[in-house]
Amino acid sequence: MPSKLNQAFLILIVFLVFISPANADEVNEKTVEVENIKIKYHFLDQISIKKEPEITELVFKAFTAYTQLFGGLPRDLSGNEYSEISIKVKQGKYLGGEADPQLIILTWANEDMFGYADWKTTLLHEVYHLWSAESIRYKDGREHWFNEGFAEYYAFKTAVQIGLISAENALSIAAFPIGYYSASQGLGQISMRDAGKNNKTKFDNYFLIYHGGWVVAMILDQEIRSKTDGKKSLDDIMAYMHKFYPRDKKLYEIDDILKSIKKATGVNFSEFLDKYVTGVQTIPISNYLHLSDALWSYKFNTRNKSKYKYLYQTLGIKKFE
Numbered sequence: 245m246p247s248k249l250n251q252a253f254l255i256l257i258v259f260l261v262f263i264s265p266a267n268a269d270e271v272n273e274k275t276v277e278v279e280n281i282k283i284k285y286h287f288l289d290q291i292s293i294k295k296e297p298e299i300t301e302l303v304f305k306a307f308t309a310y311t312q313l314f315g316g317l318p319r320d321l322s323g324n325e326y327s328e329i330s331i332k333v334k335q336g337k338y339l340g341g342e343a344d345p346q347l348i349i350l351t352w353a354n355e356d357m358f359g360y361a362d363w364k365t366t367l368l369h370e371v372y373h374l375w376s377a378e379s380i381r382y383k384d385g386r387e388h389w390f391n392e393g394f395a396e397y398y399a400f401k402t403a404v405q406i407g408l409i410s411a412e413n414a415l416s417i418a419a420f421p422i423g424y425y426s427a428s429q430g431l432g433q434i435s436m437r438d439a440g441k442n443n444k445t446k447f448d449n450y451f452l453i454y455h456g457g458w459v460v461a462m463i464l465d466q467e468i469r470s471k472t473d474g475k476k477s478l479d480d481i482m483a484y485m486h487k488f489y490p491r492d493k494k495l496y497e498i499d500d501i502l503k504s505i506k507k508a509t510g511v512n513f514s515e516f517l518d519k520y521v522t523g524v525q526t527i528p529i530s531n532y533l534h535l536s537d538a539l540w541s542y543k544f545n546t547r548n549k550s551k552y553k554y555l556y557q558t559l560g561i562k563k564f565e
């Protein structure tokens with residue numbers, strides 16, 4: 245996929261439709277059309293205007309990757325596919341993002357956050373929400389482990405697939421969600437689902453929800469790949485849910501996720517979710533994700549690489565042989 249994406253990007257044509265004069269007193273607007281999508285920009289400060297070409301390039305790559313992943317374009321509140329979005333951009337002290345139907349708000353910063361996130365992975369996370377959060381949607385906050393954790397997982401996986409993050413760094417970055425989940429304060433006290441039930445519990449248990457969910461996504465993807473001999477993956481579940489759970493018809497909850505896993509891949513994941521997502525038990529991560537050994541093999545013991553091929557694939561690493 246990366247080479248195809250790069251190729252597609254090389255031949256893209258950018259149409260500059262309208263740009264207003266840069267004036268400190270007014271909001272600057274600009275519309276950019278890249279092959280299959282139209283982006284209407286609102287720059288909330290002057291310095292953000294310079295970021296536009298980089299943002300456009302990344303949004304285009306993300307749109308191409310996610311359209312392929314979900315098997316279609318994102319959908320509006322009436323269920324109609326769209327390829328026109330608005331992006332509001334501003335510089336801030338901290339990274340931040342928000343997604344609403346057809347709208348992304350990006351706050352970029354020069355500093356990385358939490359040791360692994362930058363504005364590009366933040367943007368990949370928000371673009372992902374145009375599908376998961378806005379096209380398919382949770383019934384209530386208890387499914388934020390899936391909504392937010394899987395968005396983080398796919399943001400970083402996509403970053404690897406489009407060449408923003410190297411294979412070796414992908415393995416190192418995967419240690420962050422494992423570490424933050426394992427050290428999260430609510431672990432063993434409150435379940436991942438209950439932690440997301442309202443804004444206060446979500447704020448108090450950020451790492452349990454985002455990083456716990458990210459860990460669940462990695463384990464689930466790797467389990468599906470190994471149980472189906474590489475024939476199925478988490479991608480099949482996302483495409484299944486996009487097809488069968490349009491938000492204007494039905495909102496999903498954990499039973500729908502379980503059903504989708506079973507239908508799309510044949511894997512039964514109910515015991516795992518019962519214990520570690522609905523229940524308060526701690527995921528025995530070293531039973532599943534042999535991350536350090538996979539990294540060691542990737543770098544120093546390459547004859548062993550094939551042993552970890554499903555983990556490498558889970559992280560978006562293609563060249564593991």
Ligand SMILES: [Zn+2]
Nearest residue numbers: 369373392395
């Ligand atoms: Zn999010």
